[in-house]
Amino acid sequence: MNCEECDASLIDYAYDELAPEPRRAVTRHLAECAACAVAYCRLRADLDGALQAAHEAPPPAVRQRLRAEVERAFRPSWWRRGLALVQRPVPAYAVLAALVLPAALWLVRASGRDDPASATSPRVRGYDAAAPPLIHRPIL
The missing domain is CATH 1.10.10 (Arc Repressor Mutant, subunit A)
Structure with missing residues (x-):
């Protein structure tokens, strides 16, 4: 050889x-x-x-700087992150909640308008029907 x-x-x-x-x-x-x-x-x-x-292994400071540099270099732009958020699949219960929540709010709000007297008469505050009536005494 x-x-x-x-x-x-x-x-x-x-x-x-x-x-x-x-x-x-x-x-x-x-x-x-x-x-x-x-x-x-x-x-x-x-x-x-x-x-x-x-x-x-490199020192921790070097690893942190390297990790930050890699994240900055390979991080998607803000509009790509927003687009990914919008394109994310939505579970079925979220669609159901989006449909039921406005209907439930409408029903709660509409339930207070069923009494026609309450719509025309002013509301009295601080009235207690169980309290004994006040006795009127003449002023001396």
Whole structure:
């Protein structure tokens, strides 16, 4: 195996994705060639560093700024949110309530107009029929 073939196989070798025979050939070449062994060591260090960086969580302030930036970039405009609200499906009970509520209000309001006397005579306030009548005494 020459250096070019070894260099092309280093990533697969690092991830252990080579078949047994090519893996043995790369191992023998790395044992014999110092330049390829150094290249493999650098590749392995880079891969380990990338894996370690992927496992580290960013600080909370960075996560909050990133989340705010993503929300601002991908948030729908105000008119799209309003349109989505209008296009939202309405449950059947909401339609029923929209039809029954005005009718119920009309019935409550119309129930006070059934007595024809109440429409023509003024209402007396503070009258209690159960109270005894006042006795009129002459003023001295």
